[in-house]
Amino acid sequence: MELLHSGKVRDVYAEGDDLILVASDRISVYDVVLPTPIPDKGKLLTALSLWWFEQLADLVPNHVISATDVPPEFAGRAIRCRRLEMVPVECVARGFLTGGGLKEYESTGKVSGVDLPRGLVEASILPEPIFTPSTKAPVGEHDEPMTFAEVADKVGAQTADRLRQVTIDVYCRGAELAADRGILVADTKIELGWAPDGTLVLGDELLTPDSSRFWPAESYQPGRAQFSYDKQYVRDWAARSGWDKRHPAPEVPADVVDATRARYVDVYEKLTGNRW
16 A cells, blocks of 8 residues: 555555545644544544445445455554545535634624624524535645635636535535434535546545534533534633644643543444444
């Protein structure tokens, strides 16, 4: 195998015509990889992504060839994948107002150029899910919000329309399935790429705690921060730590590591119905 790319969380290897996508236990916040891993994180992300790919297979094709035909040293955390020409845009859908979207709304009344009603507060449910894309920044740099017009300028109007529709469709299907299990999907980021036959295909990960914000429906209350089954817990610790959000990042305390792992396990079990 040949290592092609080492990202914030995943390593990509080439093996013949296929790719081997390996999810590590690394965790990143503010686009910086933290020095402390979260045990089992890569296996949890892989297992949950595979579950979601199966749930959404009738909606949009995905890049998975096999989750078992992988090098034994990567068993449980690797997927054999089709090669795709990845779209140079981060495709994000939001159903609730939080995170960077909330900050943008508070200063402009918009998110990624989308006008929103006045008077929304933190965690407000949006009138309808919106497409809020961003740039794909290199490791160590920050993704920047994009408007739909900027996406159209980058990839063409027809492709931009397709990206928006697929992203919203994936979000809506995922949010519906998660709601049946007591989980609210506040937002999610997906990766899309072109197969050789011109088909638009889901790649990377899907509806995981690294790519989405998951909240328990039973305690949801707009106007405040929500309990989260995702890496928001680490973001909150980082924000309180005094760290300047630049490399190098500080070590993550053991109690934060343990609590983060517990949240990843909890949401995996709640969504899939499987014990970890």
